[in-house]
Amino acid sequence: xIAKLISQSGLLCLSLxxxxxxxxxxxxxxxxxxxxxxxxxxxxxxxxIVRK
Amino acid sequence: MAEIAxxxxxxxxxxxxxxxxxxxxxxxARAGAAGWFVAMIVAFxxxxxxxxxxxxAQTKGALLTIYxxxxxxxxxxxxxxxxxxxxxxxxxxxxxxxxxxxxxQLLIVGWVFSSFLQGVAGFGVPIAVVAPxxxxxxxxxxxxxxxxxxxxxxxxxxxxxxxxxxALLAVTGLPGTMMTHxxxxxxxxxxxxxxxxxxxxxxxxxxVRRAFVPxxxxxxxxxxxxxxxxxxxxxxxAGFSAGIAGLLISIPVARVYGKRSAASDDTPDFAPLENxxxxxxxxxxxxxxxxxxxxxxxxxxxxxxxxxxxxxLPFPELTTAQGRxxxxxxxxxxxxxxxxxxxxxxxxxxxxxIYQAKGFYRSGVVSRIAARTAKSGVPTSLGMISMVCFxxxxxxSGMTSVLARDIGAAFAAIYxxxxxxxxxxxxxxxxxxxxxNVVFGVFQKEAAEISGFTVAGILSAQTAGASLGxxxxxxxxxxxxxxxxxxxxxxxxxxxxxxxxxxxxxxTGAYALLLEPWL
Numbered sequence: 001x002i003a004k005l006i007s008q009s010g011l012l013c014l015s016l017x018x019x020x021x022x023x024x025x026x027x028x029x030x031x032x033x034x035x036x037x038x039x040x041x042x043x044x045x046x047x048x049i050v051r052k
Numbered sequence: 053m054a055e056i057a058x059x060x061x062x063x064x065x066x067x068x069x070x071x072x073x074x075x076x077x078x079x080x081a082r083a084g085a086a087g088w089f090v091a092m093i094v095a096f097x098x099x100x101x102x103x104x105x106x107x108x109a110q111t112k113g114a115l116l117t118i119y120x121x122x123x124x125x126x127x128x129x130x131x132x133x134x135x136x137x138x139x140x141x142x143x144x145x146x147x148x149x150x151x152x153x154x155x156x157q158l159l160i161v162g163w164v165f166s167s168f169l170q171g172v173a174g175f176g177v178p179i180a181v182v183a184p185x186x187x188x189x190x191x192x193x194x195x196x197x198x199x200x201x202x203x204x205x206x207x208x209x210x211x212x213x214x215x216x217x218x219a220l221l222a223v224t225g226l227p228g229t230m231m232t233h234x235x236x237x238x239x240x241x242x243x244x245x246x247x248x249x250x251x252x253x254x255x256x257x258x259x260v261r262r263a264f265v266p267x268x269x270x271x272x273x274x275x276x277x278x279x280x281x282x283x284x285x286x287x288x289x290a291g292f293s294a295g296i297a298g299l300l301i302s303i304p305v306a307r308v309y310g311k312r313s314a315a316s317d318d319t320p321d322f323a324p325l326e327n328x329x330x331x332x333x334x335x336x337x338x339x340x341x342x343x344x345x346x347x348x349x350x351x352x353x354x355x356x357x358x359x360x361x362x363x364x365l366p367f368p369e370l371t372t373a374q375g376r377x378x379x380x381x382x383x384x385x386x387x388x389x390x391x392x393x394x395x396x397x398x399x400x401x402x403x404x405x406i407y408q409a410k411g412f413y414r415s416g417v418v419s420r421i422a423a424r425t426a427k428s429g430v431p432t433s434l435g436m437i438s439m440v441c442f443x444x445x446x447x448x449s450g451m452t453s454v455l456a457r458d459i460g461a462a463f464a465a466i467y468x469x470x471x472x473x474x475x476x477x478x479x480x481x482x483x484x485x486x487x488x489n490v491v492f493g494v495f496q497k498e499a500a501e502i503s504g505f506t507v508a509g510i511l512s513a514q515t516a517g518a519s520l521g522x523x524x525x526x527x528x529x530x531x532x533x534x535x536x537x538x539x540x541x542x543x544x545x546x547x548x549x550x551x552x553x554x555x556x557x558x559x560t561g562a563y564a565l566l567l568e569p570w571l
Contacts (some may be wrong), residue, residue: 008430008434009430012434012437015114015437015438016114016117016437018110019110019111019113019114019441020111020114022111023107023108023111023365026104026108031103031104031107034103034107035103035107037107038103038106038107041110045085045088045089045438046089048081048082048084048434049082049085049086049089
């Protein structure tokens, strides 16, 4: 369901934005927040697999 | 036993991607995401990668992906700008006019023209530009993508202003003159082999027999030109000049040997297209491309101006639980206006304006070009980000080193041949000869010193292998497939380039082993 809601362009944008957010969080010493963004990136990769 | 398990774990992301793409025909984006998952899990659980390392690896990977995507999207834009104007169709007709022989068409476009494009652009541009041209000439989509993928690969080390070679020099700290002879010799032979393989994927030995003399004449011309220029220390233009020499020698060769082949039944088309597009105007876009690159690179004030705005990110030192240290370094630096993608973008914009002024377009062309570029670019980009990120994870966690070290140890007696295979493995994983040289350069230098082979010979083998490995790098195959309507069906093309890549890597390894004392 979620996979259908987000277009491929949306997935591409998010997959490039989340690493940037991870970097910003990690550089400010907020590793926990960086890991949250990493989890969201994991979700994006999961969506790529379930989309056909 | 534990060593074998560790080796299998280190190679598991690559195996997963290969199996999913070739056996199950998954597209690059899906298979890359699956490989990403495997790499993340194995790096964390088996190789001691910390959460911090995984986080920074994603950012490094994203930065590297943006660097490559800049070129991919601009190349796609240039392609659709020319295609909508009828330039691609016109060039196809022009090559048919030069020769109606299908083998020569394939050699000139798939091997020589793609090598020339590698000399001026690289980063997947040869495949992205040539694949649609071959499709327009009537070749199957599989041949249209596989031929330039194989055909341009020998030219990667010294192509694109020799960035891959410069990267190898940078990481090893060795003088450039040390490897010009070795890599020049290996790549000159590889040039002939690539031409041979391009003919083989089209019509097998029958095609090779029909085009044997042109293959030899053009191949020797390109290989010797590249070797000579590298040997006299102007390696930055060695690949570019080899491509030019190849194009120039192709004209008389086509006139002498360009008889109709048995397989050809096409009628040559001498007339301009309905919209008035002639061969001269069709080639103008590529002439413009060469002019833009020449001005941007060889004019010192322009080069300085364009490269005045750069973007990169600093990364801290990272360590794994097993003690592997990744030193602090800046990520991939992106020059906003001086990037190869920017050169392509300027060319696309100027071509659009010129073709628009000449009236070659139908109405609504801008939105049509934008839509077609996005449609091809998005799936390709998704595949690229997952694959590049998992390659960075593998590198940082030590998985890549384990693969290289264990394979090297197992085949110590034939290490020059293994060095070629390792170089190609790096290019396959990262989609980049430059990255392969960066990742494996120091390792290969150390391995050469330990194994008793010459450093120059082993590093020449490394960069030759990395060059050839670009033919089966999924990231590049994705680019080519996106321009001929094969997006999501990359498996068939990958299995072809993988098969021929393995043959060429094995042959190159064999003669690297034989010639090593003289390299």
